[in-house]
Amino acid sequence: MPVLSAITLYPIKSCAGLSLQEATLTSLGVMSAQIYDREWMVVDHNGMCLTQREHPRMALIKPTLKGATLELRAPGMLRLEVPLGLPDPATAPTLTTHLWEDTVLAYDCDALTAEWFSQAIGVPCRLARFHANAARPVSTKWTGGVQATTMFSDGYPILVAGEASLQDLNQKLLAAGRQALPMNRFRPNLVIDGIEAFEEDYAESYLIGDVLLKPVKPCPRCPMPSIDQDTGQFGPDPMDIMQSYRAKPEVDGALCFGMNAILLAGEDQHVRVGQEIEVTLAF
Template sequence: MRVQSLFIYPVKSLAGIEVSSFELDEFGPAGDRRWMLVGDQGQFITQRQLPLLANVTTHIGPQGVEIGVPGQGDFVLKPGNGRMAVKVWRDTVDALTGPEPADAAISRYLGQSLRFVYMPDESVRRVDPLRVPENRRVGFADGFPLLITNQASLDELNSRLANAVDMRRFRPNVVISGAEAWSEDGWQSITVGETRFAVAKPCSRCVMTTVDPDTGLKDPDTEPLRTLSRYRKTGDGVIFGQNVVHQGSGRLSVGDAVDISQQES
């Protein structure tokens, strides 16, 4: 088994970036989902509410994170001095405000008031202690530092669909090839190179999987979520991929060898 592809998402729910390698820090992949969009009340905003966010590109340039807003131009995201409390799911996090020109551009594009916020190093959002007993932190990802998916499982899903979808629908950080379809259901830990990842929980999927990452439009037949729900529904929801927590630092690269430890049956 090998690492087939790697992705980072500098801004939660904006387009991701496929990379050849990334470093791990305390939060997960370095720079992953440290930025987020919020509404006027500080509540997090994603493609669940605004699927056209998929059309806002991200890039890591010499000045840091850059975004491209359709019809508005390119903007560098730099944290400012303003602070605000923001909500991401059940967590309240102290965040820094972003640049006003980027806020204005994204608000014009989507027709409502939005602003960028950044999670600084001193803000601590804990990973769900019911799933991960040790005190670990996460950025603005939904709940865990990394998501790992299995290419064979996507291939099997696509064999059931009239129109195949690509892995970007599921927004993974690490895609593994060479495993059997749905074998991830029994994964207990994953070792990539010298770095071990503990499996925390299966990833329950939502309407975001129905958004075409190339157009920002939702599938009218709610695929692939509809098909997944017919045979991948569990007590944790409709499942695709595994949420994991890294057990150390290091660099992951495409082509790295992967070793899997299975749960005892």
């Protein structure tokens, strides 16, 4: 029987994740302690999103839950504590952020936080938090018309990957004299064990207790899987190996690993590592 083998929440887009034993699944993605996946995002002075693609040191910014704060650490930096309580929408400073084609209202974090991130990453930047009055719909082109929203994820609220898919890729890497890669190179929220390699590509739905997830779009990979999440440096690049068998014509030949998913039922239900999953295939 397939099981949920890992849960990861990424509080800040493109920074390190929080490995969890249990979490709440919502229409906006994974949530724990009232923190949503990719609820925060680092932006430049124009509000443009910064990611590991251009700033791989972002991988070294590691969050920890500490009571009412999100504690952040980075090499050579004093720790930073970001309050978890939502600002007052009526009085809190805001800024306009830009993520791909979307323009999103966000709270502007304080100057001390901006200075900390600027030093940690090495470029002037600020930390933005998804605004309580903001909404970011996903493209219904892939959802079959189902309406869904997300925060600062690339496109969809939940990313699912299979353990066997990584094992398959690693076998090919090892056969080519390369190093095997950990799953964190691909930054999924949910990892499934007990299905065949890339079976997640062909799933119609995943049922985890009362939670019903629908995979909607293969996840095209940018250069981020070549970034070592432990060192913040470009390491062994799997993209050339993936080129031989992971190009997907339905996304214009992009190399894909994992499936973007949306929540169909089970809002605010809890899931846990080790929980059984009923996988329904789309054929």
